[in-house]
Amino acid sequence: MDSDIDRILYDHDRILGRVRELGRDIAAHYADLEAPLTLVPILSGSIIFVADLIRELPLKMRIAMLQLSSYPGTATSPAQDPATLIELTGPVSGRHVLIVDDILDTGNTLRRVRRMLLDRGAASLRTAVLLRKPNKAPTDVPVDFVGFDVEDLFVVGYGLDYNDLYRNYPHIGVLRPELMP
Numbered sequence: 342m343d344s345d346i347d348r349i350l351y352d353h354d355r356i357l358g359r360v361r362e363l364g365r366d367i368a369a370h371y372a373d374l375e376a377p378l379t380l381v382p383i384l385s386g387s388i389i390f391v392a393d394l395i396r397e398l399p400l401k402m403r404i405a406m407l408q409l410s411s412y413p414g415t416a417t418s419p420a421q422d423p424a425t426l427i428e429l430t431g432p433v434s435g436r437h438v439l440i441v442d443d444i445l446d447t448g449n450t451l452r453r454v455r456r457m458l459l460d461r462g463a464a465s466l467r468t469a470v471l472l473r474k475p476n477k478a479p480t481d482v483p484v485d486f487v488g489f490d491v492e493d494l495f496v497v498g499y500g501l502d503y504n505d506l507y508r509n510y511p512h513i514g515v516l517r518p519e520l521m522p
């Protein structure tokens with residue numbers, strides 16, 4: 342796997358340090374919340390991030406997962422309207438919700454998820470993303486907690502995939518270009 346990676350952008354220790362800081366920011370934001378928080382991780386890209394993040398959050402919480410597909414097959418540019426693959430696994434009505442996703446690119450995914458959660462009556466809605474790509478982040482898709490502003494490159498590792506591979510690569514890096522036709 343290592344030999345498929347051209348360049349590491351964020352190594353595992355740096356990611357964990359940043360996730361710890363995000364945990365502190367999020368915990369401070371919800372410090373006065375008496376009800377449990379509901380995290381909505383968007384599968385599958387956010388699995389590693391959310392697993393590390395929740396262990397940095399000393400809050401009462403529930404998890405309701407959801408899967409959307411944004412890339413058809415091996416494409417590396419997103420479809421306009423991501424399809425729902427796995428329905429939300431828990432209720433959000435009247436609950437305080439924090440969406441957790443791996444990366445904000447065009448914002449189509451988060452726009453759709455936000456609309457769905459608001460339609461279902463979330464009492465409050467915030468969003469945490471590990472990575473945010475430059476320039477494209479649309480103003481109608483607010484994100485409240487951002488790990489890193491990343492270069493406009495296709496990245497893999499720490500949950501992020503190419504063709505469903507490399508999610509278990511511990512760092513975040515760029516694939517060798519010849520592997521991404």
Ligand code: IMP
Pocket residue numbers: 386411419442443444445446447448449450451494495496497501502503
């Ligand atoms: P958006 O809907 O365009 O904002 O895309 C968000 C989703 O596309 C993310 O949750 C990822 O699953 C995927 N994605 C976007 N950029 C990358 C990347 O550089 N590497 C891997 N997946 C990505």
Ligand code: MG
Pocket residue numbers: 383384385386387442443444
């Ligand atoms: Mg994703």
